[in-house]
Amino acid sequence: AHEARVCIHQGYTLSDEKRPRQYTARQYLKSPQEMVALFEDIPEAIANSVEIAKRCNYHHDLGKNYLPDYPVPEGMTIEDYLCQASQKGMQERPAHSTQEEYQERLKIELEVINKMGFAGYFLIVADFIGWAKANGIPVGPGRGSGAGSLVAYALGITDIDPLRYDLLFERFLNPERVSMPDFDVDFCMEGRDRVIEYVSDTYGRESVAQIITYGTMAAKAVVRDVGRVLAHPYGFVDKLAKLIPFELGMTLDKALDDEEELKRRYHDEEDVRTLLDLARKLEGITRNAGKHAGGVVIAPSKLTDFVALYCEENGSGLVTQYDKDDVESIGLVKFDFLGLRTLTIIDWALRSIQQANNDLEIDINQIPLDDAKTFDLLKDCITTAVFQLESRGMKDLINRLQPDCFEDIIALVALFRPGPLQSGMVDDFIDRKHGRSAVEYPHPDLEPILSPTYGVILYQEQVMQIAQVLAGYTLGGADLLRRAMGKKKPEEMAKQRTIFTDGAVQRGVEKKTATYIFDLMEKFAGYGFNKSHSAAYALIAYQTAWLKAHYPAHFMAAVLSSDMDNTDKVVMFMEECRGLGLKVIPPNVNISGYRFVVNPSGEITYGLGAIKGVGESAIEAVIQGRSSGDYDSLFDLCRRVDLRKVNRRVMESLIKSGAMDGFCVERSSILLSLEAALQSAEQQARDQASGQNDLFGDEPSGSAIAMDYHPTEPWSDKIRLQGEKDTLGLYLTGHPIERYQDELNRFISFPLVAVRPMSDKTIRVAGFIVALRTMQTKRGDRMAFITLDDRTARMEMAVFSDVYECSRSILQKDHLVLVEGEVSVDEYSGGYKMNARNITSLEDYRNKTAQCLKIVLRKEEMEGGRLQAIQQMLTPYTGQHCPVVVEYMNEGAKARLPLGENWLVRLSDDLLENLTGLLGPENVTVIPR
Numbered sequence: 001a002h003e004a005r006v007c008i009h010q011g012y013t014l015s016d017e018k019r020p021r022q023y024t025a026r027q028y029l030k031s032p033q034e035m036v037a038l039f040e041d042i043p044e045a046i047a048n049s050v051e052i053a054k055r056c057n058y059h060h061d062l063g064k065n066y067l068p069d070y071p072v073p074e075g076m077t078i079e080d081y082l083c084q085a086s087q088k089g090m091q092e093r094p095a096h097s098t099q100e101e102y103q104e105r106l107k108i109e110l111e112v113i114n115k116m117g118f119a120g121y122f123l124i125v126a127d128f129i130g131w132a133k134a135n136g137i138p139v140g141p142g143r144g145s146g147a148g149s150l151v152a153y154a155l156g157i158t159d160i161d162p163l164r165y166d167l168l169f170e171r172f173l174n175p176e177r178v179s180m181p182d183f184d185v186d187f188c189m190e191g192r193d194r195v196i197e198y199v200s201d202t203y204g205r206e207s208v209a210q211i212i213t214y215g216t217m218a219a220k221a222v223v224r225d226v227g228r229v230l231a232h233p234y235g236f237v238d239k240l241a242k243l244i245p246f247e248l249g250m251t252l253d254k255a256l257d258d259e260e261e262l263k264r265r266y267h268d269e270e271d272v273r274t275l276l277d278l279a280r281k282l283e284g285i286t287r288n289a290g291k292h293a294g295g296v297v298i299a300p301s302k303l304t305d306f307v308a309l310y311c312e313e314n315g316s317g318l319v320t321q322y323d324k325d326d327v328e329s330i331g332l333v334k335f336d337f338l339g340l341r342t343l344t345i346i347d348w349a350l351r352s353i354q355q356a357n358n359d360l361e362i363d364i365n366q367i368p369l370d371d372a373k374t375f376d377l378l379k380d381c382i383t384t385a386v387f388q389l390e391s392r393g394m395k396d397l398i399n400r401l402q403p404d405c406f407e408d409i410i411a412l413v414a415l416f417r418p419g420p421l422q423s424g425m426v427d428d429f430i431d432r433k434h435g436r437s438a439v440e441y442p443h444p445d446l447e448p449i450l451s452p453t454y455g456v457i458l459y460q461e462q463v464m465q466i467a468q469v470l471a472g473y474t475l476g477g478a479d480l481l482r483r484a485m486g487k488k489k490p491e492e493m494a495k496q497r498t499i500f501t502d503g504a505v506q507r508g509v510e511k512k513t514a515t516y517i518f519d520l521m522e523k524f525a526g527y528g529f530n531k532s533h534s535a536a537y538a539l540i541a542y543q544t545a546w547l548k549a550h551y552p553a554h555f556m557a558a559v560l561s562s563d564m565d566n567t568d569k570v571v572m573f574m575e576e577c578r579g580l581g582l583k584v585i586p587p588n589v590n591i592s593g594y595r596f597v598v599n600p601s602g603e604i605t606y607g608l609g610a611i612k613g614v615g616e617s618a619i620e621a622v623i624q625g626r627s628s629g630d631y632d633s634l635f636d637l638c639r640r641v642d643l644r645k646v647n648r649r650v651m652e653s654l655i656k657s658g659a660m661d662g663f664c665v666e667r668s669s670i671l672l673s674l675e676a677a678l679q680s681a682e683q684q685a686r687d688q689a690s691g692q693n694d695l696f697g698d699e700p701s702g703s704a705i706a707m708d709y710h711p712t713e714p715w716s717d718k719i720r721l722q723g724e725k726d727t728l729g730l731y732l733t734g735h736p737i738e739r740y741q742d743e744l745n746r747f748i749s750f751p752l753v754a755v756r757p758m759s760d761k762t763i764r765v766a767g768f769i770v771a772l773r774t775m776q777t778k779r780g781d782r783m784a785f786i787t788l789d790d791r792t793a794r795m796e797m798a799v800f801s802d803v804y805e806c807s808r809s810i811l812q813k814d815h816l817v818l819v820e821g822e823v824s825v826d827e828y829s830g831g832y833k834m835n836a837r838n839i840t841s842l843e844d845y846r847n848k849t850a851q852c853l854k855i856v857l858r859k860e861e862m863e864g865g866r867l868q869a870i871q872q873m874l875t876p877y878t879g880q881h882c883p884v885v886v887e888y889m890n891e892g893a894k895a896r897l898p899l900g901e902n903w904l905v906r907l908s909d910d911l912l913e914n915l916t917g918l919l920g921p922e923n924v925t926v927i928p929r
Contacts, residue, residue, distance in 0.1 A: 060306075060330060061331075062329065062330065062331070063331070064331050065117070065180060065331045065333065066299060066300050066306065066331045066332055066333070067117075067118075067120045067121055067124075067300060067333055068120070068124065068203050068207065068298045068299060068300045068333075069120070069300055070120045070123045070124055070127070078119045078120050078123065079114040079119045081119075081123065082110065082113065082114065082119040082122060082123055082151075083110050083114075085123065085126070085154075085155060086106060086110060086151050086154045086155060087106075087154075089153075089154035089155050089156060090102065090103075090106065090154045093153070093154070101163060102150065102163060105150045105162075105163060105169070106150050106151065106154065108169075109149060109150055109151045109169050110151060112169075112173060112175045113151060113173065115175070116173070116175065118173070118180075118181055121180075121181055121333065122151060122152070122155060122157070122181075123155075124298070124335075125152075125155075125157050125183050125185065125335065126152075126155035126156060126157050127202075128195055128198060128199050128202075129156060129157055129185060130156055131195070131198050132187060132191065132194075132195050132198075133156070135191075135194070136191075137187060137188055137190075137191030137192075137194060137195060138187070138188040138191065138343040138344070138346060138347045139185065139186065139187055139188075139343070140185065140186030140187070140340055140343055140536070140540065141158060141159035141160055141365070141536050141539045141540065142157075142158035142159065142160050142532070142535075142536035142539075143183075143184045143185065143186055143338070143533060143536055143537070144172075144182070144183075144184050144530065144532065144533045144536075145171045145172040145530055145532045145533065146158060146172050146181070146182070146183045146184070146532065147160045147162065147167055147532035147533065147535060147536045148162050148167035148168050148169050148170075148171050148172045148461070148531075148532040149162065149169050149172050149173070150162050150163065150169065152183070157183060157185075158536065159365050159539070160532070160535050160536050160539060162532070165407075165410065165531065165535045166449075166452070166461060166465070166531070167461065167531060167532045167535060168461045168464055168465070168475055168479075168532075169475075170464065170474075170475035170476050170478070170479050171460065171461055171464065171479060171530065171532060172532070174476045174479045174480070175476050176474065176476035176477055176479075176480060177476070177479070177480060180328065180333060182334070182336070183335070183336070184294070184336040184338055185335075185336060185337060185338065186338050186339075186340035186343060187337060187338065187339060187340065187343065188339070188340070188343040188344045188347050189339040189340070189341055189343070189344045190344055190347075192337055192338075192339045195337055196208075196210075196296060196337055199296065199298065199335075203298050204302075206302045206303060206304075207298060207299045207300070207301060207302060207303055208296065208297070208298050208299075208303075209296070209297055209303055209309065209318050209319055209320050210291050210292060210295060210296055210297075210318075210319050210320075211291070211292040211295035211296070211297055211319060211320050211322075211323065211324050211327055211334065212289050212290070212291070212292070212310055212319040212320055212321060212322070212323055213289070213290045213291065213292050213323060213324075214286045214287075214288075214289060214290075214323060215286070215287045215288045215289070215290060216284055216285065216286055216287055217282055217283055217284060217285055217286075217287045218250075218283075218284075219244050219250050219251055219252050219255060219283060220241045220244050220246075220250075221287065222252070222279045222282050222283045223237065223240055223241045223244065223252070223275065223276070223279050224237055224238075224241050225279075225282075225287070226275055226278050226279045226282065227240065227241075227275055230274075230275060230278075232271065232275065236271075237275075240262075240265070240272060240275070242775070242776065243255070243259050243261055243262040243265075243776065244259070244262065245258060245259060251283065252276060252279060252280050252283055253280065256276070260779070260780065261776065261780050289310060289319070291317070291319055292319075292323075292324055293338065293339075294336040294337050294338040294339070295324050295327075295334050295335075295336055296334070296335045296336075296337055297320055297327050297332050297333065297334055297335070298333060298335060299332055303320065306330060306331075306332055307320050307321065307322050307327065307330065307332065308320075308321040308322070309321060340540075341562050342387045342540055342544060343540075344558075344562060345385075345544070345555075345558045345559055345562050346364060346540075346543060346544065346547065346558075348557075348558035348561060348562070348595070349547050349551065349554045349555045349557075349558040350362055350364060350547075352554040352557060352558065352597065352598055353551050353554045356554065356598060356600075364543050364546075364547075367543065367546050369406045369542060370405070370406070371546055371549070373549045373550065374542065374545050374546045374549045374550075375403065375404055375405075376549070377545055377548060377549040378398060378403050378409075378545055379398070379402050379403070379404070381395045381398050381399050382548070382579070382580070383395055383398060383545065384572065384573070384576040385544070385548065385555070385556065385559040385573060385576065386541060386544045386545045386548060387537070387540045387541045387543075387544045388412075388413055388537055388538075388540070388541045389409075389412065389541050389545070391416075392832050393416065393825055393832075394412070394416050396756075397412060397415065397416055397426065398412065400430050401415075401429075401430050401433065402434075406538065406542060407452050408433075409538040409541055409542055410531065410534045410535045410538040411429065411452075411453060411458060411534075412538070412541075413529075413534040413537050413538050413541065414458050414459060414529035414531065414534045415429060415458070417527075417529065419526060419527040420458075420527050423527055425456060425458070425524070425527060428454075428456055429453065429454060429456045429458070432454035432455060432456070433454050439451075439454045439455045440455050441455050442513070442516065442517045442520055443470060443509065443513060443517060445469055445470060446466060446469065446470070446517075449462055449465045449466060449469065450462060456524075457520065457521065457524035457528065458524075458527075458528065458529065458531075459528055459529055459530070459531035459534070460482050460525070460528040460529065460530050460531065461530075461531045461532070462528070462531075463478070463481070463482050463485065463521050463524070463525050463528055464478035464479055464481070464482055465478070466517065466521060467481050467482075467500060467521070470500075470503075470504050470507065470509060470514070470517065471499070471500045471501075471502075471503030471504045471507070471514070472503040472504075472506070472507060473499075473500075473503065481496050481499075481500070482525060482528075484496050485521065485522050485525035485526070486525055486526065488526075493522070497515075497518055500514065500518050501514040501515055501518060504517070552580050552582060553582050553598045553602050553603075553604055554598050556573060556576065556577050556580070556582060556604060557595070557596040557597055557598050557604045558596075559573055560573050560574075560577075560584075560596040560604070560607070560610075561595035561596045561607055561609075564595070564596070564607055564609055564610035565610075567729030567730060568787075568794055570610065570728075570729065570730060571729075571730050571789065571793075571794055572793065572794065574730065574732075575753065575791070575792055575793060577604065582602075582603070582604055583603045583604070584596075584603070584604045584605075584606060584732070585599075585603050585604070585605055585606065586606055586657065586658035586659065586661060586732055586733060587605070587606040587607065587608050587610075587611060587654075587657055587658060587659040588605060588606075588659055588661070588662050589608075589622055589626070589631055589637060589654060589659050589660060589662070590626060590630040590631055590662055591605055591662075592605050592606060592607060592608045592659065593607065593608065593619075593623065594607055594608060594609040594616065594619050594623075595607045595609060596610070606657075606728075606732070608622065608654075608659065610728060610729075611653050611654065611657045611659065611727050611728060612653060612726070612727050612728070612729065613649055613650060613652075613653040613727065614650050614653050614654065615645075615650075617645045618645045618646045618647075618650045620645075621641050621642045621645040621646050622637075622641055622646060624641075624642075625637070625640040625641040625642075626640075628640075631663075632663070633663055633665075634660060634663060634665075634670050634673060634674065634677045634709070635673075635677045635680060635681070635708065637660075637677075638651070638677040638678055638680065638681035639680070639681045639684055643678065643681060643682065643685075648674065648678060651674055651678070652671065652674065653727045655667055655670050655671050655674070655723075656671070656723030656724065656726060656727045657723070657724060657727040657728050657732075658724065658732065658733060665709050666712070666714045666715070667714075667715060667720065667723070668712050668713065668714055668715045668719075669709045669710060669711060669712050670709065672709075672710040672712050673708070673709045673710045676708070676710070717734060717736075717739075718736065720733070720734075721733070721734055721735070721736055731791070735791040736768065736816075737766075737767065737768060737790055737791055737816065738791075740766075740816065740842060743842075743846070743926065744766045744818075744842070746928055747764065747766065747818060747845060747849070748764050748765055748766050748818065749763040749764050749765065750763065750765065751765075751790055751792040751793070752765055752767060752788060752789075752790045752792050752793040752794065752795050753792035753793040754792075755793075755795065755823055755832060755834070756823065756832070757822075757823045757824050757825060757832065758822070758823060760822055761822070762820050762821060762822055762837060763820070763821070763822075763823060764818055764819070764820045765788065765790070765795070765818070765819055765834075766788075766790060766816065766817065766818045766819070766842070767788030767789050767790035767794075767795075767816070767817070767819075768788065768789050768790070768814055768815065768816050769786050769787070769788060769811065769812065769813050769814065769815050769817060770787050770788070770789045770794065770813065770814075771785075771786065771787035771796075771813070772784060772785075772786050772787075772811060772812070772813055773785050774804075777801060779801075781801035781804075781805075782801060782804055782805075782808075783798070783799060783800050783801045783804050784798075784799040784804050784808075784811060785797070785798055785799065786799060786811060786836075788817070788819065795832070795834060796833065796834075797819060797821065797833070797834040797835070797836050798833065798834070798835050798836065799811070799836045799839065800835070800836075803836050803837065803838065803839060806839075807838075807839040807840075810839065810840075810841045811839070815841065816841070816842050817839050817840065817841055817842070818839070818840045818841075818842060818845050819834070819836050819838070819839050820836070820837050820838040820839075821834045821835050821836040821837045821838075822834065822835055822837070842909075843906075843907065843908055843909060846907050846926060847880070847881070847882055847906060847907050849928050849929055850882050850907055850926050850927065850928060850929070851883075851927045851928060851929045852882065852883040852884065852885045852898075852926075852927050853882055853883070853884045853885070853905065853907060853924075853925075853926055853927075854885050854886075854887055854924075854925045854926075854927055855870065855884065855885070855886050855887070855915065855919065855923065855924060856886075856887045856889070856919070856922075856923040856924075856925075857886055857887070857888050857889070857919075857923070858888075858889050858890070859888075859889070859890040859891070861919075866918070869918055870915070870918070870919075873911060873914045873915055873918070874903060874905055874911070876911075877905040877906045877907075877908060877911045878902065878903055878904065878905055879904065880904050880905050880906035881904050881906075882904060882905050882906065882907050883898060883899070883903075883904060884898075884899045884903050884904070884905055885897065885898050885899070885927075886898075886899065907926060912924060912926070
């Protein structure tokens with residue numbers, strides 16, 4: 001409106017293309033008086049502007065929480081209803097319902113919850129968790145400090161008994177520091193969205209929304225975006241973006257300071273300088289909106305009464321415009337609905353066990369927590385795929401600790417973090433557990449608190465209990481002390497030190513001892529872990545270990561299904577199956593479903609969903625097509641499936657993966673016959689559509705044409721395995737390293753699965769390069785990261801610039817190499833990493849270490865041109881440095897005949913393969929020095 005009036009005053013209209021663009025209201029309206037004068041002929045425009053401004057005003061009381069109303073029976077307050085529901089819940093846990101300490105703890109918690117006004121919050125969370133459990137959606141036993149609440153345990157929100165494990169309610173809800181409780185709830189990945197739907201239906205779709213997240217233009221992203229807008233070639237922008245170091249918190253200014261090549265190009269190239277200057281102005285601004293992983297807000301009325309909303313253009317994907325921090329700051333309550341893959345794995349495994357064992361039902365929350373078979377599995381470190389306990393670093397810790405009770409598993413989760421590992425706390429804990437060091441307590445009164453952790457202050461709850469017992473803190477005050485220790489504010493710490501020592505002295509503790517204990521608490525508070533969270537996750541860890549110990553096939557099938565789109569994980573889990581003695585058979589169009597399943601023989605059948613290039617709709621078509629019986633040939637399959645979904649590319653993937661091996665025809669022949677089978681099926685479909693039939697009114701059966709395959713030579717192992725690699729991401733029916741395994745065993749220190757740090761000692765390993773990426777160092781050199789696969793495991797290795805330059809010609813995917821280097825612990829992942837010092841191809845290493853090539857010949861094998869064939873094989877490889885020795889045998893004697901210098905050869909793979917094919921592997925041997 002302002003711009004329109006200005007244009008009119010200047011003699012232009014808004015649609016006039018000749019009007020100067022600088023004629024805008026901003027330039028001409030400088031005061032309210034001028035605006036009134038400008039609109040003197042339309043005074044109502046001024047009045048309406050004021051009215052609109054009034055309506056845009058919004059008053060909101062900060063510091064107040066807005067909980068949705070939870071329906072309670074008529075005549076009851078919400079506080080009374082919470083008390084009633086909690087008592088009823090305790091009755092359903094009969095082991096504790098009548099114990100005095102439980103009733104006293106329940107009473108205290110209820111008083112605090114009701115006084116703080118959070119009764120509705122507990123009931124809402126209990127309601128949607130109860131609905132999830134009643135509708136078969138797995139829910140986690142707890143997460144975070146909420147597991148310390150007995151009320152939550154009684155209401156079924158958590159499944160960890162807080163009194164049994166000394167978990168503190170005040171760690172979750174502190175009456176001395178009012179803040180909203182926050183239950184983070186884990187749901188099965190498959191059922192999480194159903195729970196959110198239930199909440200939307202219950203409280204009204206206008207009152208429920210997920211929470212927005214904002215993506216920002218980080219250093220690399222903003223360079224790519226600006227480069228694209230400026231229409232620079234992709235290669236130019238890509239090289240520039242790759243010069244920015246990949247580090248947390250990296251900025252363009254920091255990159256220009258740290259990266260010499262980037263700085264040089266910025267000063268020397270105008271295009272680079274223009275791009276980076278624009279990018280620096282845009283860096284950090286919001287780029288896009290997304291959804292919070294688990295945050296859902298429930299308002300007491302329409303969300304628009306409290307917060308602006310955001311949705312996609314078509315009206316879907318409704319989220320709050322405030323992010324999670326702002327939503328909480330205005331008093332709306334955030335509920336976290338988190339998806340945990342492990343709960344899905346447990347659910348799939350239990351369903352599989354039930355189907356295979358005459359509807360056997362297992363309540364995973366009622367399994368005994370002292371199962372000997374489970375602890376044997378843990379002590380043997382067979383913890384791959386066991387929740388929280390599967391990394392290499394964790395396996396080393398388990399091996400040292402040798403857990404034999406559930407408390408030890410809680411401790412494992414808390415100990416395996418950089419702080420405890422680097423502080424020496426872990427060594428103290430293990431030595432005291434195994435009696436190598438005496439268990440000592442800073443004060444006799446602390447023995448009940450510290451005895452489960454052998455005198456080591458491991459948990460945050462222990463810090464709070466020490467303050468309560470020794471210095472007379474309330475648990476609420478002790479939580480404030482714990483927070484202060486964590487933040488390490490000098491003024492607050494000095495204040496707390498005085499309170500603690502004075503309180504301890506009043507209780508008969510010597511001041512020197514009190515000061516020592518406070519210093520000890522302060523030291524370990526930085527490493528201390530929330531025991532409530534540790535206990536809850538330890539329970540899930542134990543449950544997965546129990547399933548693996550008692551039902552390994554069903555558990556591993558579920559694990560494989562959960563990660564079948566992650567090739568590295570599938571390779572690791574397949575090797576674990578071999579270690580457990582479980583057989584994994586190839587996919588089969590007549591047996592396999594979408595996921596991995598266990599057949600009646602206890603074997604794991606590969607899931608069709610794990611085949612690359614085979615989508616879910618194609619799998620549904622294959623499963624639907626076999627509903628009338630098994631497919632008996634490729635031709636039968638092509639005729640019975642919907643070829644619009646199962647196209648040529650899908651068929652090729654099924655063939656190469658081995659999914660048609662059940663037809664008892666070579667894969668090479670099936671693939672060669674695919675064109676004819678598809679044409680036949682398409683012709684049949686056209687005939688049926690036009691009403692035509694066979695001359696005698698019959699259709700040929702699948703078995704009648706099953707022999708129409710085109711004959712051809714079977715694929716070599718190399719081609720067959722490569723087909724599996726292309727479609728499955730791994731070698732299933734073998735591994736190309738097998739043909740070299742006996743030879744490699746003479747050269748390597750360990751297989752990859754057995755690699756461990758060796759105190760700076762260099763080791764040698766071998767494997768195929770399955771992944772390779774290069775990057776530029778700060779000095780402008782190139783280095784690489786390679787991933788080796790030797791069938792037992794995969795490992796990433798750093799190849800620094802000096803080694804990279806010497807070996808770059810052999811650093812190619814699918815090449816077999818030997819690597820020498822040092823192994824160390826990766827402090828971030830807990831696994832192992834290796835720095836390569838030398839990389840060699842097997843062929844080079846073989847020739848460097850070979851004494852001679854021994855060929856065994858027998859008299860009866862000398863006929864039929866055998867000598868001439870050997871001569872022809874050796875000739876292309878002569879002129880090198882490895883001697884050839886022929887060991888000739890007849891009925892009565894054996895002679896060793898070294899060939900002359902003209903027959904020195906290079907020991908290539910092709911030469912050895914040809915000789916082995918002619919003479920047999922037992923008659924061709926490379927003798928090492």
